Amino acid sequence: MSDQRIEGAFDQVEGKVKKGLGELTGDTKLKVEGVAKEAGGRAKAAYGRVIDGLDGIADKAHPDIREPAKKGLDFARNKPLLTTGILAGAAILLGALGRKR
Template structure:
């Protein structure tokens, strides 16, 4: 289990607790913040699940590709936001290349 999954679960649970406290006290700002924390936690957890899945795939990769793949996964673990930005940028570029004009 990756650190992202653990942090995501903690953040999501904290958001749920905040939401309960916000409803109990009638604090709408706390309720909004709690929803943002729940979403953030779910996103972190999802990212961690993807990293865990890719980790299993690296173990099955050909021997000559395992080391570069491990380095890429280590980068993704250390820099989740940068990795997400890189993947989003690549998706935008590929979708633009795939459009017919």
């Protein structure tokens, strides 16, 4: 289980607690912070599930590409925001290339 999944679970719980306290006390700011923290936790946990799934695929890969795949996954674990940005940029470029003019 990746660190992102664990951190995501903690963030979700923290968000739920803040949201509940905000609702209980009528503190809108606290409630909004809780909702945001919970959503961030869900996103972080989802990212961790993807990394864990890719790790399983890398374990089954051909020996020639197994080590580079593991290095790429280590990079993705250590720099999740940068990895997400790189993938989003690549998706935008590929989408633009696929459009008919």
